[in-house]
Amino acid sequence: MEVSTPGRADGPLLADVDGAGCPSRLVLEHVTSRWGVLVLIALLERSYRFSELRRRIGGVSEKMLTQTLQTLERDGFVHRDAKPVIPPRVDYSLTGMGEEAARRIRELALWTEARVPAVEEARARYDGANGRKR
Amino acid sequence: MEVSTPGRADGPLLADVDGAGCPSRLVLEHVTSRWGVLVLIALLERSYRFSELRRRIGGVSEKMLTQTLQTLERDGFVHRDAKPVIPPRVDYSLTGMGEEAARRIRELALWTEARVPAVEEARARYDGANGRKR
DNA sequence: CAGCATCCGTGGCGATACTG
DNA sequence: CAGTATCGCCACGGATGCTG
Secondary structure, eight states: OOOOOOOOOOSSSSSSSSTTTTTHHHHHHHSSSSHHHHHHHHHOOOOOEEEHHHHHHHHHHHHHHHHHHHHHHTSSEEEEEEEEOSSSSEEEOOOOHHHHHHHHHHHHHHHHHHHHHHHHHHHHHHHHTOOOOO | OOOOOHHHHHHHSTSSSSSTTTTTHHHHHHHSHHHHHHHHHHHHHHOHHHHHHHHHHOOOOOHHHHHHHHHHHHHHHHHEEOOOSOEEEEEEEOHHHHHHHHHHHHHHHHHHHHHEEEEEHHHHHHHHHHHHOO
16 A cells, blocks of 8 residues: 555655565565565466475475475465375465465466567667677 | 466476576566566656666665666666766666566555565464464 | 475675766 | 776575484
């Protein structure tokens, strides 16, 4: 209720000014974090076990996946189901709230993917216009 | 064209596996970056001058704002209009593509902000269930 | 298998000073 | 005013090894 109403410019974006301590920014950062985005999209598809998820998302370290899942679980986006069996089996899935978020994220990701060619053209133009930096 | 089709699990998310070198992940990371998100939302509202934008978004350093704007400009999301006057005046605005992206981002941000109370409840439950860690 | 602990390098990012 | 350049810290994140 503090964010930009199209056409109106008021207080700082997403309230509270200082990066740390602003709750909405914090949550948004969790959701839009590098691996958070990919985890949410994957779980939108179906539930996954830890290692399965790790393979599904290429390039994520064990540590970062753990950390990402913990943050998302704590924030109430992901449900963690640890089955007391040997060997251990833990399934991750989206909560209702997580699914709502994930849908929006996926929408953005799909749109982005479709736009990659346009972005590459833009870069070529940019690099051409300037001194072929990069 | 490689991203999750709801219900189907195939290759790694957003193609190409390795974090670096995967174009769609790269672009998505620019757009969902900490300051990128806030810049896009702000510019959706109206165009801004550099310092104006810096004040509008609380807590961003000059360096990071410059860097974020350059990345977004290079990717074709932001238009930079440098007027040859003294003192210098540079206006930033969204391109057509930038506006499309920004709308989706804002949608996510608004949704997130509305969900902050729910997130805080989830955290309380989480911290309560476990050993009051944190 | 899941995931915590530890070590450790890289670079993200802030602070400061300087230029056109 | 709108940047660039430089320095330096710390934390993000990868690699490895251990536990239940």
